Amino acid sequence: MATGSCDVAVVGGGVIGSAIAWRCAQRGLAVCLVDPDDGRGAWRTAAGMLAPVTELHYTETPLLSLNLASLARYRDFAAEAQDLGGLPTGYRECGTVTVAWDGADLAALQDLQAFATGLGLRSRMLTGRELRALEPGLAAGLPGGLLAEDDHQVDPRLLHAALRAAAANAGVERIRSTARPALSGDRVRGLVTADGTAVSAPVVVIAAGAWSAHLDLPETVASPRVRPVKGQTLRLRLPVASAPEHVVRGTVKGSPIYLVPRADGEIVVGASSEEAGFDQRPRAGAVYELLRDAQSVFPELGEAVFAEVSTGLRPGSPDNAPLIGPAGVEGLVYACGHYRNGVLLTPVTADAVAELVATGTVPELIAPFLPARFDEAVATG
């Protein structure tokens, strides 16, 4: 494939764009993937929880089916990326424990557990004693918690590297640049990179995360309804024997906190949630609050080595669900707005977009997540 043309051009090489490029190439399409590789993607900061149950929100049940469909694919997806990319992904079936901080928290967890059970999800309540038996490093006196055996994790940095390698091995061409789609009349004709190089392609997929609404699209095209939601995570290190075995989540006096233990003793602590535009500078107060709350749930963290603070931009959407599908202009496809579940949703998004591009048919699974749902909301008031 010459750089000047391809079958599919993907704008944005985070986890979503890299996986889409890989899946499209596996279908025999000539693919080019454009990303400046400047390290600003949210995948660098993300904890990598694969957590349909413990991320369940009462108002987000449509998203649950997509989350579950993606989780069901994860084991095979990660194994295939590892095999074909030749790099590990850090996928771990470790389960998740959500701890209650006080009696009110415990009651809220019981409600959530009843809701989850009604939706057919597996989880069970734990007494304080069962909690400590499962995770002896937890703070004494926590009144109980919830075990979600099927909420697992992957290391997004490792996954991203494996996906990029698998994509390269499948023939995906990479261009290190920013890019914007180019249109001719009412259809896409390719993209233009930062230095003005044109790449012609009948299909362009926008997978630029939080930046997807800032690609200089002509006024006639509805930009995806995506905004940046800043989040900070910390990376700490404990001896493996002292670290938790499960992902540990909780709410300390109203502030959510999580600890995601990797196999090598790294623990990702997160996360803040801030409406701060594209500001990716770390905020001292967020670091303080995360350390304070994490240590009150898991006291041994006070002895951990502080390795890193990282700040990323979740691609938020008006209903917290992704925008996947045709963008209203022939050949233009959106795959963005994955908000706090983009790592989880990577397999299902990549499969759905590859099918759409290869066959022209919108897979049923993504029908509730078409970008046009927001246009309709505006039109009908």
Ligand SMILES: Cc1cc2nc3c(=O)[nH]c(=O)nc-3n(C[C@H](O)[C@H](O)[C@H](O)COP(=O)(O)OP(=O)(O)OC[C@H]3O[C@@H](n4cnc5c(N)ncnc54)[C@H](O)[C@@H]3O)c2cc1C
């Ligand atoms: C603190 C935090 C914790 C999170 N935890 C989890 C979690 O536990 N589980 C989970 O499932 N998700 C989590 N997420 C969400 C997840 O990281 C995102 O939903 C996911 O990374 C979105 O993937 P993406 O590829 O769309 O965007 P990104 O990962 O942000 O990648 C976008 C890419 O587009 C590129 N780009 C931007 N503009 C252009 C342009 N003009 N041209 C070309 N390329 C461009 C960028 O360089 C970047 O590489 C978390 C996010 C944050 C911030």
